[in-house]
Amino acid sequence: MVFAELSYQIFERATLCYHVADSTDADIKNPYKLESIEYYLFQKNWVDAIQWHLEDIIRDPDIEPEFALQIKRRIDESNQKRTDLVELLDEYxxxxxxxxxxxPHATINTESPAWAxxxxxxxxxxxxxxxxETQRVDVSQGHVRRCxxxxxxxxxxxxDLIVAIDLLLEDIEAGRKYMKVYKQMKMYNDPELNPVLYGKEISRCV
Structure with missing residues (x-):
């Protein structure tokens, strides 16, 4: 079985495991060997699952502003974890x-394997x-058909994506394509790069 299909099976397993508790506060139970590629793929999907549900929560029109801010902070933290895991996979x-x-005519791809x-x-x-959504019984048949x-x-x-990822890996392995690892260099979480954050530091020193 090719790498992308195996990866998808791990993502499926993580998704199903997450939805046993179905809680953004659930402890992760990663069944794979620590620091193996399978371990990091499982971690990746678990982080994505948490962020998915945090994004659902924050869209509640009746959410309390203070709670919404807490969720936004968690989304930022989750997004950073997601980026860190992608970069770790690209290092692999x-x-x-x-x-x-x-x-001689090797080309670079528009995205790295890990971002794919x-x-x-x-x-x-x-x-x-x-x-x-297709299994809901509290909605119209029109809703079910659309889903x-x-x-x-x-x-x-x-x-299509599984095929494309495996073709990319084959091309890289054969020397037809090459990859580069670009750090995302996110600025909003960095107290040295976000002007709101370093502005506060400056104001404290005045």
């Missing part, structure tokens, strides 16, 4: 293929939740 691919001899896997992880969550149609599109997208 970088080390795996660092000695590949490039062909990030899309696959999110897609796994979309498919899970859309399937839940079933969306499910067909999502499943097609899943197949």
């Amino acid at each position: 691919f970088w080390k795996k293929y660092e000695n590949v001899i490039l062909l 896997l990030d899309r696959l992880s999110i897609l796994c969550l979309k498919i899970y939740h859309m399937e839940q 079933e149609n969306k499910m067909h599109i999502l499943l097609e997208q899943k197949r």
Whole structure:
């Protein structure tokens, strides 16, 4: 079985495990060997699942402002964890293929393997939740049919993305494509780069 399909199976397992407790405060129970690639893929989807549900919560029109701020802080923290895990996965691919001899006309891809896997992880969550919508009994048949149609599109997208990721990895391994690891360099969480944060530090010193 090829890497992307195996990754999707791990994402599915993480998604199902998360929804046993179905709580953004649930403790992660990662079944894979610590620091293995499977371990990090499971972690990745678990973080995505938490962020998915935090994004649902914060869209409640009746949410209390103070609670909304707490959720926004958690979303920021979760997004940073997500980025860190993607960069960690890209380091894995970088080390795996660092000695590949490039062909003369090798090209770079628009996204790295790990960022493509990030899309696959999110897609796994979309498919899970859309399937839940197709099974609801408290909605109209029109709602169910619309969700079933969306499910067909999502499943097609899943197949295409799995093929595309594995083709990218094959191209990198064969030297037809090369990868670079760019750190995201997020600025809003960095007290040295976010002017609101370092502005506060300056004001404290005045």
